[in-house]
Amino acid sequence: MYQNFGRFNSTDGKRQVLVVEDEQINREILGMMLENDFHLLYAENGREGLELIRANANTLSAVLLDLNMPVMTGYELLEVLKADPELQRIPVVVLTGEESAEVTALRMGAADFITKPFSMPEVVMARITRAIELSEDRYVIATTEQDEMTDLYRREFFYHYCEQFELHNPGRPMDAMILDIDHFHMINELRGRDFGDEVIRLIGRHLKRMAAEDGAIAGRLEGDCFLLLYPHTDRPEDVLEELNRTLLALDDRGRVRMRMGVYPADDAGVDVPSRFDRAKTAADTVRGSYTRSCAVYDDRLHQRELLNESLIDQMDEALRERQFVVYYQPKYAVQGGEPRLNSAEALIRWQHPTMGLVSPGVFIPLFEENGLIRKLDRFVWEEAAAQIRRWRDELGYTLPVSVNVSRVDMYDPDLAETFRSIVEKNGLTPDALMPEVTESAYTEDSEQIIRAVEELRALGFRIEMDDFGSGYSSLNMLSVLPIDALKLDMSFIRNMCRGEKSIRMLELMMDIARYLDVPVIAEGVEEESQVQALKAMGCDVIQGYYFSRPVPADQFETFIKEELSKC
Ligand code: C2E
Ligand code: CA
Ligand code: CA
Numbered sequence: 001m002y003q004n005f006g007r008f009n010s011t012d013g014k015r016q017v018l019v020v021e022d023e024q025i026n027r028e029i030l031g032m033m034l035e036n037d038f039h040l041l042y043a044e045n046g047r048e049g050l051e052l053i054r055a056n057a058n059t060l061s062a063v064l065l066d067l068n069m070p071v072m073t074g075y076e077l078l079e080v081l082k083a084d085p086e087l088q089r090i091p092v093v094v095l096t097g098e099e100s101a102e103v104t105a106l107r108m109g110a111a112d113f114i115t116k117p118f119s120m121p122e123v124v125m126a127r128i129t130r131a132i133e134l135s136e137d138r139y140v141i142a143t144t145e146q147d148e149m150t151d152l153y154r155r156e157f158f159y160h161y162c163e164q165f166e167l168h169n170p171g172r173p174m175d176a177m178i179l180d181i182d183h184f185h186m187i188n189e190l191r192g193r194d195f196g197d198e199v200i201r202l203i204g205r206h207l208k209r210m211a212a213e214d215g216a217i218a219g220r221l222e223g224d225c226f227l228l229l230y231p232h233t234d235r236p237e238d239v240l241e242e243l244n245r246t247l248l249a250l251d252d253r254g255r256v257r258m259r260m261g262v263y264p265a266d267d268a269g270v271d272v273p274s275r276f277d278r279a280k281t282a283a284d285t286v287r288g289s290y291t292r293s294c295a296v297y298d299d300r301l302h303q304r305e306l307l308n309e310s311l312i313d314q315m316d317e318a319l320r321e322r323q324f325v326v327y328y329q330p331k332y333a334v335q336g337g338e339p340r341l342n343s344a345e346a347l348i349r350w351q352h353p354t355m356g357l358v359s360p361g362v363f364i365p366l367f368e369e370n371g372l373i374r375k376l377d378r379f380v381w382e383e384a385a386a387q388i389r390r391w392r393d394e395l396g397y398t399l400p401v402s403v404n405v406s407r408v409d410m411y412d413p414d415l416a417e418t419f420r421s422i423v424e425k426n427g428l429t430p431d432a433l434m435p436e437v438t439e440s441a442y443t444e445d446s447e448q449i450i451r452a453v454e455e456l457r458a459l460g461f462r463i464e465m466d467d468f469g470s471g472y473s474s475l476n477m478l479s480v481l482p483i484d485a486l487k488l489d490m491s492f493i494r495n496m497c498r499g500e501k502s503i504r505m506l507e508l509m510m511d512i513a514r515y516l517d518v519p520v521i522a523e524g525v526e527e528e529s530q531v532q533a534l535k536a537m538g539c540d541v542i543q544g545y546y547f548s549r550p551v552p553a554d555q556f557e558t559f560i561k562e563e564l565s566k567c
Helices: 024-034 046-055 074-083 099-107 121-142 155-168 184-191 193-214 236-247 272-284 299-320 360-369 373-395 415-425 439-444 446-458 475-480 490-498 500-516 528-537 553-566
Strands: 015-020 038-043 060-066 092-096 112-115 174-181 217-222 225-231 258-263 294-296 324-333 340-352 356-358 401-405 433-438 464-468 485-488 520-523 541-543
Touching: 015 024, 015 046, 024 038, 024 121, 038 046, 046 060, 046 074, 060 074, 060 121, 074 092, 074 099, 092 099, 092 121, 099 112, 112 121, 155 174, 155 217, 155 225, 155 272, 174 184, 174 193, 174 236, 174 272, 184 193, 193 217, 193 225, 193 236, 225 236, 236 258, 236 294, 258 272, 272 294, 272 299, 299 360, 299 373, 324 373, 324 553, 340 360, 340 373, 340 541, 340 553, 360 373, 373 401, 373 415, 373 433, 373 553, 415 433, 415 446, 433 439, 433 446, 439 446, 439 464, 475 500, 485 490, 485 500, 490 500, 490 520, 490 528, 500 520, 500 528, 528 541
Parallel strands: 015 038, 015 060, 060 092, 092 112, 258 294, 340 401, 401 433, 433 464, 464 485, 485 520, 520 541
Antiparallel strands: 174 225, 174 258, 217 225, 324 340, 324 541, 340 356
16 A cells, blocks of 8 residues: 555564544544554644654654644644744644634645545545655655665755654664775776766666665665665675676676775664765775775774874964974986986975874875865975975075975865966976876866866966876876976886886876876886986986985975086
8 A cells, every 4th residue: 555655664564553542432433444554643632643753753743633622722833843944844634623723724725625524534544645755755855865876865855864764663773884885986097987877777777776775775876876774784795795796797707896994883872974985985095906805994994084183173282382393305317428417306204293293195185075275285386395495595506396285275266376376486487386286187077177277377387297107197198288397106116126027107107297298207206216217218307216205394404505516
């Protein structure tokens, strides 16, 4: 009878219904008619009814309401319910003897009415059931419940449904799982959007079946990200493996795979969205890993989250107290005889009062997430410009310094103006301060990034593309990108010792740079042999521990003085 049931039901499939009726005989009749199909609650007047409704707001599927009662009438109760945004979704079926009252009640927001004396039980049942189904459908439509492509629940509805499910199934431990596809953007790019859509649909079908068979709830967050509330298991990787096996149907070489993060069931009272946030935190730890594809949120991750939060809280104070220090790492031009100091890269460090020197790898990604990075980057650019000026004044040498520009900064409409005013304030020309923009920023929103870069170049700034080879710029795109230097991603240098293939890769990068007519910078160079090989391939500039680690400004002076002695 209930096609739609299975939504807000408890384990035994019954919904909860409240009967508000002052006459005992009527309560008893309704009880007999309905108790096999519903969990019934009873109230003897409007006020009692309201209390019960408030106490069961999340689980109640319908209210049967008598209109004429002592203490608080049905009309009064109806008025309160319909004015309360939390309670108005609960359908009210009015119990009445007079036709005129029916009309009034319907106007006031009642979903339906049942006339007294009660007619056939079938009619009463049908009216209540229909009222419930309609109200649930309306809720569903209002939240555009299902994702069109997969038929899985969308985020809001998914969370809401999980909450309902748990309210009706207390004590049943459920794990929060989040799944996404490895390198989905690559799959889309290489094999076409239609194939990508096919992958999403197949996953959707699999998850739906799993939800039905295993008593789970499945949703689609966005893009290639899926949510699963799953009965607790000690082997979540089995769920993942089953999915991956299904995906073999689309690619029998297993190149389309998913990865997963899990927040296991616990009784700490963490709300549903936060549990999925934590599952996501766990999933992020296996991003880019070739060996692991499933991670479970544990205490170590929790501690890290707490640490992250405290770093975010402390940033402003740290800026005020000058705990952030800019280090400089030299870059050397290597073509020609002896290496010559070419420029430096400014790299931030946090001199934390209790944690010691904290590396940017820890806090930069955090600050990028919430936009705090803009403040910090601006600080670094100003420090670096002031330092260039100081060296010029004290040593008579203008050393160009490149600074990192986060992808977040690229969306700032005042970016070019900020750079211009910083160099102007320090009496420098734009070629002294070089913005480094990571390649993956270009692929994210290329139009916006290109616009920002063009504005900077129009003012005379030279742009380095950082981490080249880590993003997925196509050759086509590269040829139109406004850039002045390519900085190879460190992983290529690290892999040099691995032989032929990686060397050929490097040679290819050099060819691209020659084609674009820009110099190539290699960073992360630690060994003499790497320097020689890169030099032979035509690499122009080298940065790395081989020459020096990043050092504070006063130590960096040595490199400038040394360079001056060569002139
Ligand atoms: P990046 O821009 O790619 O910077 C290069 C990183 O490689 C630096 O790490 C540098 O210390 C390290 N490195 C240099 N030579 C070698 C070497 O020979 N071997 C090895 N193993 N590493 C080497 P660092 O300073 O920890 O910075 C990490 C990342 O943090 C940077 O990567 C950059 O993305 C970000 N970052 C640093 N400072 C800033 C900043 O002021 N603003 C922004 N937005 N990001 C920054
Ligand atoms: Ca950089
Ligand atoms: Ca880099």
